[in-house]
Amino acid sequence: MNFTQMIIPLNITKTISDWIYSIMPETAASYTIMVIIAVAYLALFAVAGLYLVLLERKVAAWFQLRIGPNRVGPWGLLQTMADALKLVSKELTSTIKIDKFLYNLAPYFVIVSALMAMAVFPFSEQFQAFDINIGVFFLIAISSIGVIGILLAGWSSNNKYALIGAMRSGLQTISYELSVGLSILTMVLLTGTLQLSEIIEAQRTGGWLILQGHVPSIIAFMIFMVAGTAETNRAPFDLVEAESELGAGFHTEYSGMKFAYFFLAEFINMFIISSIAVVLFFGGWLSPFGITENIAWFPQVFWFIIKVLGLIFLMMWFRWTFPRLRVDQLLTLEWKYLLPLNLMNIVLMAIVIWLNWTI
Amino acid sequence: MSYFSDIYKGIKTLLTGMSVTGGYFIRARKGAITQQYPDNRETLKMFDRFRGEVVMPHNADNRHYCTGCQSCEIACPNGSIEIIWDRAVDPETGKKKKKIDKHIYHLSMCTMCGLCIEACPTDAIVWAPNFENSVYDRSKLTKILNQPGSSVLDGIED
Numbered sequence: 060m061n062f063t064q065m066i067i068p069l070n071i072t073k074t075i076s077d078w079i080y081s082i083m084p085e086t087a088a089s090y091t092i093m094v095i096i097a098v099a100y101l102a103l104f105a106v107a108g109l110y111l112v113l114l115e116r117k118v119a120a121w122f123q124l125r126i127g128p129n130r131v132g133p134w135g136l137l138q139t140m141a142d143a144l145k146l147v148s149k150e151l152t153s154t155i156k157i158d159k160f161l162y163n164l165a166p167y168f169v170i171v172s173a174l175m176a177m178a179v180f181p182f183s184e185q186f187q188a189f190d191i192n193i194g195v196f197f198l199i200a201i202s203s204i205g206v207i208g209i210l211l212a213g214w215s216s217n218n219k220y221a222l223i224g225a226m227r228s229g230l231q232t233i234s235y236e237l238s239v240g241l242s243i244l245t246m247v248l249l250t251g252t253l254q255l256s257e258i259i260e261a262q263r264t265g266g267w268l269i270l271q272g273h274v275p276s277i278i279a280f281m282i283f284m285v286a287g288t289a290e291t292n293r294a295p296f297d298l299v300e301a302e303s304e305l306g307a308g309f310h311t312e313y314s315g316m317k318f319a320y321f322f323l324a325e326f327i328n329m330f331i332i333s334s335i336a337v338v339l340f341f342g343g344w345l346s347p348f349g350i351t352e353n354i355a356w357f358p359q360v361f362w363f364i365i366k367v368l369g370l371i372f373l374m375m376w377f378r379w380t381f382p383r384l385r386v387d388q389l390l391t392l393e394w395k396y397l398l399p400l401n402l403m404n405i406v407l408m409a410i411v412i413w414l415n416w417t418i
Numbered sequence: 419m420s421y422f423s424d425i426y427k428g429i430k431t432l433l434t435g436m437s438v439t440g441g442y443f444i445r446a447r448k449g450a451i452t453q454q455y456p457d458n459r460e461t462l463k464m465f466d467r468f469r470g471e472v473v474m475p476h477n478a479d480n481r482h483y484c485t486g487c488q489s490c491e492i493a494c495p496n497g498s499i500e501i502i503w504d505r506a507v508d509p510e511t512g513k514k515k516k517k518i519d520k521h522i523y524h525l526s527m528c529t530m531c532g533l534c535i536e537a538c539p540t541d542a543i544v545w546a547p548n549f550e551n552s553v554y555d556r557s558k559l560t561k562i563l564n565q566p567g568s569s570v571l572d573g574i575e576d
């Protein structure tokens with residue numbers, strides 16, 4: 060691993076890293092810094108995940124003409140914190156016939172793979188933990204590891220509903236992985252690089268990629284959002300945990316904090332899918348039309364977060380509008396519609412680039 | 419070519435659905451349909467057809483409409499109503515006539531089906547909109563609907 064690629068955010072962290080390097084030998088210092096960054100990310104995204112849960116509940120309430128959580132703290136802002144505290148303090152129950160080792164391993168698999176993907180995102184020019192040259196590839200690889208955790212959870216629970224849920228999850232992720240990968244590939248065709256920071260750099264002059272690639276980009280974006288929603292196991296693709304059929308699907312037998320890990324992972328995954336879309340289609344932390352380009356103090360993170368929240372809202376809008384698909388409809392959508400369209404779209408994109416029709 | 423028209427139709431119907439829910443989302447701020455119950459306890463008014471509990475209205479002279487015909491007791495599918503009745507001599511006609519002593523209503527057993535109210539020939543019992551019916555002692559849910567000392571209004575016959 061090349062440590063020089065580890066760009067550490069903001070100046071205060073530079074001071075901290077200088078100080079650590081001054082008191083420790085170089086190898087130990089770089090490991091310490093890695094651990095510190097990991098812990099900081101862990102804390103940051105656990106809290107961010109909790110607030111996404113709150114956002115989801117608020118948005119759901121507004122869609123249904125309700126008010127949503129408004130009792131704990133001002134406007135209910137502390138609601139999910141209180142929920143998390145409650146879950147931490149709960150007893151971890153389990154059935155007798157579980158496979159203990161796998162059962163306990165599964166939630167960590169899911170949450171760790173979700174958090175690992177966060178490492179490569181460029182939240183701003185400086186704020187990126189780990190800028191590897193195969194960033195996009197890394198993301199696709201990591202985001203499908205989570206499904207192993209779900210399969211483990213379903214299998215080790217020794218519960219038929221959990222197993223059915225887990226199997227559906229495997230089916231769904233394997234199918235939709237193709238569409239996610241191919242739609243990302245369409246965009247990579249345009250940028251010619253897999254490194255996330257360079258993908259954003261390519262949008263600085265030519266405009267956002269969704270404009271640069273016009274028609275094929277917009278098709279790729281639509282396919283990516285559909286497949287991405289399926290990838291996160293959210294409604295309308297929530298067959299994995301379909302409450303009305305399977306209890307709670309693969310996490311039926313989990314309680315307390317282990318359940319909370321699955322729950323949190325779902326929301327972090329939603330954040331990841333939106334972040335990939337923001338980097339690939341909407342210019343990452345670049346401001347629209349460069350309006351804050353010359354204002355030095357303006358945090359670039361702001362634009363990144365605003366765009367991500369916009370896409371997350373879109374996914375919540377999907378969730379509270381569409382009914383759940385049946386398994387055969389799910390597969391028809393992927394194999395008969397999204398995949399052929401995606402292949403056609405790649406050819407279209409290649410032609411557009413070949414004939415220099417990009418804007 | 420139906421392949422592409424299917425896709426077009428699919429996207430169109432999805433967008434239609436999203437515009438409907440999106441409209442709700444935007445209008446949600448104007449008026450949530452939920453009641454902020456403990457906060458608006460003073461102003462909360464239940465709607466007309468709400469079934470809270472069965473009551474027997476009395477007029478200012480402590481008279482009601484119940485003739486003691488027992489239709490409600492027979493109509494009730496789970497025996498929530500018990501009528502303790504008596505006979506008294508009607509001073510006008512000099513004949514013996516049925517009258518209620520106690521109209522006992524077990525709120526704890528009532529399923530709010532409304533059959534008793536439909537059965538009553540004189541509309542002596544009606545729905546009341548109060549819903550704060552929780553008590554600490556089960557026996558408090560057994561209510562006597564006619565007020566003490568009340569009597570049936572003159573001229574009410576079943």
Ligand code: SF4
Nearest residue numbers: 494528529531532534
């Ligand atoms: S509402 Fe139904 S259950 Fe209740 S007292 Fe009347 S008849 Fe009986």
Ligand code: SF4
Nearest residue numbers: 484485487488490538
């Ligand atoms: S309440 Fe109505 S139905 Fe019941 S005994 Fe009185 S008059 Fe008859």
